[in-house]
Amino acid sequence: MPDWIHHPCPPLDRASEAAALARQxxxxxxxxxxxxxxxxxxxxxxxxxxxxxxxxxxxxTVFAADHGIAARGVSAFPQAVTAExxxxxxxxxxAINVLARQLGATLEVVxxxxxxxxxxxxxxxxxxxxxxxxxxxxxxxxxxxxFAAALQAGRAAVERALAAGTELFIAGEMGIGNTxxxxxxxxxLLDLPAAALVGPGTGLDADGVVHKCRxxxxxxxxxxxxxxxxxxxxxxxxxELAALTGAYLHAAQRxxxxxxxxxxxxxxxxxxxxxxxxxxxxxxxxxASAEPGHAAICTALGLTPLLDLGLRLGEGSGAALAxxxxxxxxxxxxxxxxxxxxxxxxxxxx
Amino acid sequence: MPDWIHHPCPPLDRASEAAALARQxxxxxxxxxxxxxxxxxxxxxxxxxxxxxxxxxxxxTVFAADHGIAARGVSAFPQAVTAExxxxxxxxxxAINVLARQLGATLEVVxxxxxxxxxxxxxxxxxxxxxxxxxxxxxxxxxxxxFAAALQAGRAAVERALAAGTELFIAGEMGIGNTxxxxxxxxxLLDLPAAALVGPGTGLDADGVVHKCRxxxxxxxxxxxxxxxxxxxxxxxxxELAALTGAYLHAAQRxxxxxxxxxxxxxxxxxxxxxxxxxxxxxxxxxASAEPGHAAICTALGLTPLLDLGLRLGEGSGAALAxxxxxxxxxxxxxxxxxxxxxxxxxxxx
Numbered sequence: 001m002p003d004w005i006h007h008p009c010p011p012l013d014r015a016s017e018a019a020a021l022a023r024q025x026x027x028x029x030x031x032x033x034x035x036x037x038x039x040x041x042x043x044x045x046x047x048x049x050x051x052x053x054x055x056x057x058x059x060x061t062v063f064a065a066d067h068g069i070a071a072r073g074v075s076a077f078p079q080a081v082t083a084e085x086x087x088x089x090x091x092x093x094x095a096i097n098v099l100a101r102q103l104g105a106t107l108e109v110v111x112x113x114x115x116x117x118x119x120x121x122x123x124x125x126x127x128x129x130x131x132x133x134x135x136x137x138x139x140x141x142x143x144x145x146x147f148a149a150a151l152q153a154g155r156a157a158v159e160r161a162l163a164a165g166t167e168l169f170i171a172g173e174m175g176i177g178n179t180x181x182x183x184x185x186x187x188x189l190l191d192l193p194a195a196a197l198v199g200p201g202t203g204l205d206a207d208g209v210v211h212k213c214r215x216x217x218x219x220x221x222x223x224x225x226x227x228x229x230x231x232x233x234x235x236x237x238x239x240e241l242a243a244l245t246g247a248y249l250h251a252a253q254r255x256x257x258x259x260x261x262x263x264x265x266x267x268x269x270x271x272x273x274x275x276x277x278x279x280x281x282x283x284x285x286x287x288a289s290a291e292p293g294h295a296a297i298c299t300a301l302g303l304t305p306l307l308d309l310g311l312r313l314g315e316g317s318g319a320a321l322a323x324x325x326x327x328x329x330x331x332x333x334x335x336x337x338x339x340x341x342x343x344x345x346x347x348x349x350x
Numbered sequence: 351m352p353d354w355i356h357h358p359c360p361p362l363d364r365a366s367e368a369a370a371l372a373r374q375x376x377x378x379x380x381x382x383x384x385x386x387x388x389x390x391x392x393x394x395x396x397x398x399x400x401x402x403x404x405x406x407x408x409x410x411t412v413f414a415a416d417h418g419i420a421a422r423g424v425s426a427f428p429q430a431v432t433a434e435x436x437x438x439x440x441x442x443x444x445a446i447n448v449l450a451r452q453l454g455a456t457l458e459v460v461x462x463x464x465x466x467x468x469x470x471x472x473x474x475x476x477x478x479x480x481x482x483x484x485x486x487x488x489x490x491x492x493x494x495x496x497f498a499a500a501l502q503a504g505r506a507a508v509e510r511a512l513a514a515g516t517e518l519f520i521a522g523e524m525g526i527g528n529t530x531x532x533x534x535x536x537x538x539l540l541d542l543p544a545a546a547l548v549g550p551g552t553g554l555d556a557d558g559v560v561h562k563c564r565x566x567x568x569x570x571x572x573x574x575x576x577x578x579x580x581x582x583x584x585x586x587x588x589x590e591l592a593a594l595t596g597a598y599l600h601a602a603q604r605x606x607x608x609x610x611x612x613x614x615x616x617x618x619x620x621x622x623x624x625x626x627x628x629x630x631x632x633x634x635x636x637x638a639s640a641e642p643g644h645a646a647i648c649t650a651l652g653l654t655p656l657l658d659l660g661l662r663l664g665e666g667s668g669a670a671l672a673x674x675x676x677x678x679x680x681x682x683x684x685x686x687x688x689x690x691x692x693x694x695x696x697x698x699x700x
Contacts, residue, residue, distance in 0.1 A: 076380065077380070094378055098682050309656070309675075320678075341443060
């Protein structure tokens with residue numbers, strides 16, 4: 001297993017946090033009137049080590065891969081859609097393309113291996129490990145070298161984002177079948193039955209969800225001996241989930257705040273936190289997914305999502321949609337006048 | 351009472367709505383995967399009468415005024431703050447200034463009358479009616495000509511916004527004591543006791559809330575004979591609340607979609623809907639306020655806020671914070687590729 005996984009994360013900057021908190025009390029508004037946006041600005045100050053944080057430069061990386069278990073009918077869409085959507089990303093037609101353009105964010109797609117081969121494409125980094133991971137109902141998702149490569153692909157994406165000057169990292173995923181893998185990994189990490197984490201994904205009907213649940217139960221039974229989160233990740237996830245976990249771990253190690261997308265990304269983030277609890281200091285949850293298992297993952301992370309709009313698309317789209325709130329929280333924090341500057345009277349003495 | 355209040359609202363464009371709904375089903379995502387953003391885009395299409403709605407050009411109008419009842423200690427802040435904040439708006443230091451700048455929205459402040467006189471100020475329209483409205487615990491908030499002037503000030507703001515090409519209207523308010531007036535009006539409109547709508551506003555302690563509640567009960571008893579919503583608005587609100595209601599009525603009459611801010615704006619919107627139920631077709635609720643009475647108002651409006659971030663600032667700030675979601679909903683709706691364009695496989699036949 002690669003050594004870097006266990007490198008420590010830096011501590012939050014408590015001096016910047018205290019200064020930011022004091023500034024919030026001086027701005028021309030009743031104390032606490034900006035609610036969670038105040039806490040967001042203060043946490044970003046602690047993460048970025050500056051009184052006035054900024055999240056203008058943002059890199060979004062979408063990790064794509066196929067899943068062995070998808071051949072057994074766990075999705076409303078055919079498996080070919082993973083590769084087709086990678087081509088859609090390259091042509092700029094997917095939801096995350098539209099959002100990245102509008103937000104002025106950099107978008108990169110990392111292909112970790114699809115069943116249908118994909119040739120070289122603009123904006124797509126070829127990091128193919130194999131044409132899809134193993135079927136978690138029959139064996140481990142990844143062999144040890146494959147797992148190391150997937151983790152490393154996440155680490156490398158964060159390094160590229162940092163080289164581009166990113167102030168916040170967003171990851172997304174694309175992979176037909178990956179709510180099945182995420183539910184299996186989430187259930188293993190939380191020691192819960194499959195039924196607690198399973199959901200319709202892209203749109204399974206009730207019978208489909210029952211079938212998916214049975215397959216996850218089988219995978220959980222097969223890998224029940226794995227109790228270490230890293231080993232659970234290797235056995236019960238997939239290339240893009242392992243890359244997400246590697247990316248979150250490395251972002252935290254580099255002191256880079258992360259805005260986590262929905263169900264699948266949150267499960268990968270939980271794996272990262274189980275591997276290194278300090279990763280949690282660097283995470284923001286963007287939205288509450290419509291996938292029913294997400295709530296249990298958010299609770300385990302101890303974090304509350306910013307948005308709750310019934311989203312269940314993936315690709316990093318929910319995180320992108322929450323980005324304006326982080327930006328505006330920073331703008332309000334950095335640009336509002338203080339009571340003294342504006343000569344506005346503060347609260348009356350009680 | 352001015353005739354224009356009862357002019358009818360145009361119907362929604364059901365053909366554009368149907369076309370937008372059909373387009374949502376063709377975009378490269380699982381059906382419904384963008385949750386409320388899909389409904390938002392479809393509703394905006396119905397309101398704007400075009401397949402691809404846009405909310406790029408946005409005008410924000412903040413209505414400011416003082417309240418007679420504020421002299422009796424219903425706020426954590428002194429009454430002078432209303433005028434001081436109008437000056438802060440003019441100098442660009444308030445939260446709504448920062449948000450309008452970052453969002454590229456036009457900001458206008460309409461001064462309807464403050465206790466402390468304000469001279470001419472940049473970006474502030476002087477529409478002074480009186481130095482604050484009447485104390486609702488002692489008599490009506492407004493005399494009939496004052497009420498007509500306040501409603502007309504809202505109408506005029508919408509006309510200016512339309513002349514500037516606005517595609518969406520946002521209103522905000524500033525007035526020390528106006529959660530007291532809004533709670534009184536909301537309770538009268540919903541026939542609920544004061545306790546169901548009262549809250550801490552800018553930060554009253556528990557004793558302060560009890561005092562505020564007793565004052566609202568007194569005002570409700572004094573004006574109990576008023577059963578017509580227009581008369582309840584005249585007696586139990588204030589200049590800025592009546593201007594908000596006038597603005598919402600006129601925006602609906604002109605077929606202009608409205609993004610409603612928090613507690614006070616929602617009460618004014620409810621008054622508009624009680625005067626003309628069709629106004630409801632033109633409203634979007636931006637956020638769930640931390641003010642506890644807001645939930646009952648949202649329920650009565652039959653609308654669900656987009657954000658829930660514990661905001662309780664006013665000024666239109668919550669609506670401004672939700673604006674990026676409306677814009678991105680339009681961008682996704684208008685710019686994503688269809689399955690056919692992107693050659694992506696649709697769902698498997700069940």
